[in-house]
Amino acid sequence: MKMKTTFAMLAGGLLFAGIANAQVAAPRPSLPGPGSLTITDTRNPNRADADANRSRTGRSEDSYVQQLGTGQYASVIQNSYSDTHADIVQTANATNADAYQEQIQTNSTLPGSSAYIYQNGQRDLASQYQNGSGNRAVASQTSTGFSNLSYQEQTGNNNAATVSQTGIASGNVGGNFAQQVQQGNSNLARTTQDYSNAWSVIEQRGNSNTALVRQQ
């Protein structure tokens, strides 16, 4: 009970008091995220990197990573003109799986990029970072998933970020965490969380933005 009270006070106090911060909103392989959270492959013996997919002039780059089993690590970085697409699918009880997607758009007048992460397991981590306009990021963590973390960071206009943490109730479910940070105008952040002890943090800076949170 004491922890409950303390934690509630911490959450409320921090939100309305304002304390300095330094880390990025969505953890990256080279930069820590909230709580000094880092994405590494140290706990993930099976890794897949698509960093070589970089191109400053190409278009319509497409990356698809599928990993089955526990302890997976996938990192996809796309630095492109526009209109890239990246999928990471980690299934078959993908416990302790880390997935990272980064999409840097070098021409904001062209169609945006899309990033999709699907994880079916426990204690999974999904992190997505997009810079540009018209981008879409989706992180779906499902099945009997609990203690999953999802971070999304978008800079630009007309972006959409979606986190879905749902699944079939079985034993110790819940305890998922989602954070979405958007900088720009006309952005959409949407979080859906099922089961108890779910945490949603949304921060939007700019005009005409929309935030939707559903916890049930």
Added chain:
Amino acid sequence: MKTHLLWLATSLLSGPALRAQAQTTPPGEGTAQQLAEALGPDQLLSVRAGADQRNTASLLQNGAGNTATLSQSSLNLPANQAYIAQVGATNELNLLQLGSANRATYTQTGNGNQGLLGQRGTANTLEGSVTGNQNAVSLTQDGNNNQITSQVAADNRQYNLSQIGNNNSITQRETTPSAQRGYSIEQRGSNMHITVEQGRGLPGVP
């Protein structure tokens, strides 16, 4: 009352509506992210191991014409909690909490904002402040042992408080010189408590 909750539920399903212009300086930079950073995965995991099974949503919007819609229900689960801050003009806030012992804390700072907040259930708490001109806020609680604590500052706002049930209480503090657009408090039930303080300065508000 039921109309308010129905309207709120409909709004939550139908999505955003308002858009606009202008921007103000935020009082709390990076607060939502700071919250996440302070919590961090380690603390989250430790909390998960504890007895607290509440859902939590924290939201910060800084700008104009933003829309926030939060829906929390815990009919068969422990209570929910929501922390919301909107800074800027013509923002819209919709909140619906269903269940018992829910807690919502909100602030709206700026002009032309709208807030529609509702709780249905027992022992819920709704606490917040609205500062700015031309704001419109509607707070509704349906159930017993609920509590509203609100603060209002600035001119020409519309403010409606409604509680249906027993053992409910409202505490309202205002520095609003005028309320041309309307102001109402409604309580229905038994053993109700209401305190309204008008003309007193709010902390940090001239």
